[in-house]
Amino acid sequence: SQKIEQNSEALNIQEGKTATLTCNYTNYSPAYLQWYRQDPGRGPVFLLLIRENEKEKRKERLKVTFDTTLKQSLFHITASQPADSATYLCARGGANNLFFGTGTRLTVIP
Amino acid sequence: SQTIHQWPATLVQPVGSPLSLECTVEGTSNPNLYWYRQAAGRGLQLLFYSVGIGQISSEVPQNLSASRPQDRQFILSSKKLLLSDSGFYLCAWSGVRGQETQYFGPGTRLLVL
Helix, strand or coil: CCEEECCCCEEEEECCCCEEEEEEEECCCCCEEEEEEECCCCCCEEEEEEECCCCEEEECCEEEEEECCCCEEEEEECCCCHHHCEEEEEEEECCCCEEECCCEEEEEEC | CCEEEEECCEEEECCCCCEEEEEEEECCCCCEEEEEEECCCCCEEEEEEEEECCEEEECCCCCEEEEEEECCEEEEEECCCCHHHCEEEEEEEECCCCCCCCEECCCEEEEEC
16 A cells, blocks of 8 residues: 555654654655644644655755655754644645645654 | 634534534635544544535545535534544645645544543
């Protein structure tokens, strides 16, 4: 089956450091991957989309990479802040919808 | 700009009672619409999606159903709730190409007792 996996359920990091979250996919080659942020009790919010022919994409302190050889996307938050604490979800496209990973809960410690 | 509304925000229902959750979208036409469920500490489970009025695709067998009576209205229903129906229900919309970015509503927290 075509899987998308976020192996780290939780990640704790010190404020000011770079947080790196991983998303792996198997048995297919997605045209693009998306990253969302979800705060407790809220719906996910779209952050970034990266296409298979893009190695890297940036938005302010966020950076996403797409490695088709490793079948992996990395999501980086530089100069992390306590306000970055949330669950981050990656998603791949299906025929008419998106399939989401289970998410990584990031906690930035002051 | 586009907005998506869901109500109610919170709902406590007894086992065996009916359910109706409503989702409406403003500021866009002919969106794809989605219902997800998220159990505590779990990922998003796609329940239903719709590409047009009256067109519903079900992703998982269950005692829930969905309807799309109008272009920008999506309803999730059940005739008899089960304890396992408890969870956080999210509605989302996207452009006509289903793989595009999805925009989520605020969610409904359902507790079945």
